[in-house]
Each structure stands twice: as structure tokens, then as C-alpha cells.
Amino acid sequence: MTAIAAAANENLAHISNVLIYSAMAVYTLAFLAHIAEWVFGSRSAVGRTAAAITTEAGAARSGAAGAQSAQGGGTAVLERPKVVTRAGAGARDVPDGPGAAGTSEKGDVYGRIAVSLTVLSFLLHAGSVLTRALSVERAPWGNMYEFSTTFGMTVVGVYLGLLAAKKNVRWLGLPLTTTILLDLGLAVSVLYTESDQLVPALHSYWLWIHVSCAILSGAALWVGACSTLLYLFRDGYEARLVEGRTGAGLRRHLDELPQDRRYARLKAKLALRTDNPMSRLPAAATLDKLAYRINATVFPLWTFTIVAGAIWAEAAWGRYWGWDPKEVWSFITWVAYACYLHARATAGWKGRKAAYIALAAFGCYIFNYYGVNIFVTGKHSYAGV
DSSP states (O other): OHHHHHHHHHHHHHHHHHHHHHHHHHHHHHHHHHHHHHHHHHHHHHHHHHHHHHHHHHHHHHHHHHHHHHHHTTOOOOOOOOOOOOOOTTOOOOOOOOOTTTTOHHHHHHHHHHHHHHHHHHHHHHHHHHHHHHHHTSOSOSSHHHHHHHHHHHHHHHHHHHHHTTOSOGGGHHHHHHHHHHHHHHHHHTSOOOOOOOOGGGOSTHIIIIIHHHHHHHHHHHHHHHHHHHHHHHHHHHHHHHHTOSTHHHHHHHHHSOTTOHHHHHHHHHHHHHHHHHHTSOOHHHHHHHHHHHHHHHHHHHHHHHHHHHHHHHHHHSOSOOOOHHHHHHHHHHHHHHHHHHHHTSTTTTTHHHHHHHHHHHHHHHIIIIIHHHHOOSGGGGGOO
8 A cells, every 4th residue: 555655656746747847848938928029019119219200200390380381471479388397216207118018919919828828837837836745745845946846836826916916017927937937947957856755853834834934925025026126227217218318319328428438338238228128117116116015015924934933943943043044044034124114114215225125135035045055054954955
């Protein structure tokens, strides 16, 4: 009977491996579909720019003809000039971009195909995690391979949940599929561990509570970090937009820069290449608000994760806190996000300064997982790679 059960578990582990590779293949198709979405959206943006230039030229010619006609009648009518005010940093009245597909119908079709493929790959991914759990008859996050695959599945689940809630987050699709492919590629090539039972210290219901909270927190924090990173790029684009240094204005600025100012010219060239995709993202204020809401919502869950880990440590090792590297970096991550939330509510620290703190905090989370587990020896090392 034991031999039959072992064979069944081995078959389930094999099915889990097949499903994870299948999920990676479909994620790759979703990745390519998202690239097509952005490419066709870029073409639609070029069309909009050309149409806008043509319209402006026609309006200028009509205005000149009207002025000449009015002067021919003996009376010239002068209109009140329009007053243009520049909004301060962080207070720009800039609308959200049209999305990755822009106004391209073909780009929108590819975007919908990408989302459908992401749903399919998520189901395959979830099936892999489930069969892995059934093969070892425990929670499927007992080592770095299992944690990585479950973490990736949860990130995709958060993204699809936001889409189901009618949130405008399809622009996350390309960075999402890129990240998941990197995560799973590292998991199956470097972190893979054969399905096996855990050491006695990990046989506890706290494994379900503590680690699941850490995974869910990390998945949501990834969305917040991605939104923060794109906020910094979009904020730079909007600043140039206010200064008239986008499109033709940026090209003139580049032409006026001396050849010896290589760094300034490089920045201008990069801006020319990124202005198109940046113009299709949500406004900087929208991205900043999304990142803040996610990080503020998840912060109590991360706090509970640390508290649950301390309770489990007391049950397993007889002490709540022992300055283990994993415990220390979990606390550093908590402090970093606390600083971000404080900075976000403090005058003079909102905007880019707070965003840099948020990215540093997520960097602490990533180091706490990869860096501490791989390069630092501690009580959490027995789970293995």
C-alpha cells in the first residue's frame, strides 16, 4: 500500500512539472501578445501625432485667412489671448493615457488575447501548485522552488483579480508576464527541488498561516512596486510635457545640445524613445495613488506575517525573536515600508522621494527572499533551495 501511495505521489509530482512547463509556454505566448499590443498602440500614437500636426497646420492657415479678411473690411478684431498656467509638481492636471493599445483596434484585440492567455496559463500554473501539494501531502511552499512557483501564481492572481474588479491595470500585463517568466525560469533551472517531506520543525499549522501571508503580501507589494517604478517614468514624462520638451520640442532640445554633453544627449535620446509608451500609461497621480493604496492595505498583513513568524518560532525553537538573518531582514522590510507610509503623508516627501523609499523597501523584500536564503546561513536555511 505504501509503495502504491509513493508511486501515486511520484506521478503527481511529474504532472506538476509538466503543468509548470506548460504554464511557462502559455505565459510566453501572452508575453508576445502584450508586445504586439504595445507595438500596434505605438503605431496608433504615430497616427494621432500626424493628425494633430495636420489639424494644427490647417487651423493656423484658417486663422491667417480670417485675419486678412477682417483687416480687408477696415476693422481688425483682436481676441483675448489664452492664459496658460503650469501646474506645480505633483499637482498637474494630466489625464490618464489611453492604455497600452492606444486607439488601435488591432492592438486592443492583441491585448484581449494576452489576457485570455494569461488566464489559461494561470489555471495551468494553479494546477501545478495543487498537484505539487497533493504529491507531498502538505502546503506547497516548503522550499524556495515551491515558494517561487506559488508566489508567481499569486502575483498573477492579484493582477487578474484587479482586472475582474474593472480596474484599469492591463498596462501591467507586459511587466507581469516578463517577471513571471523570469521567476519560473529561475525556479525550474536553479531552485528546483524534488518533492519531499519537511523536517519536523516545519510540521505545523503555522506553515499554512505564516508563509501564505508572506506570499500574498509579496504578490501585492510587487504590484505596488511596479506601479511605483512606472510612476517615476511617467512623472518625468509629465514634467517634460509641462516644459514643452516632448515630441518636436524634445527634438529641438536635442539638436541644441552641444556634442560634448554626452550624458544630456543620451537622456534626451532615451526620452524620445520612451515618450510614446509613457504617454499611454495612466497619469502619474493615478499610478502613485494605486501604489500607495496597495502598500497601505498590505502593510498590516506584512505586520501579521512577522508576528505569526515570531509565534511559530516560539513554538518551534522556544523563543519569539533570535536575530536570525531572516527575522532581521523581515523587520528591516517592515521598517522600510513604515518609512514610506510616513513619508507619503509628510509634506515635502510626497512624490518621487517617497517612491524611492517604496522601491528600496521592495528591494529589502526581494533580498530577504533570495539573498538571505541563498547567501546567508541561519535557522531558516534547513528548508533548502
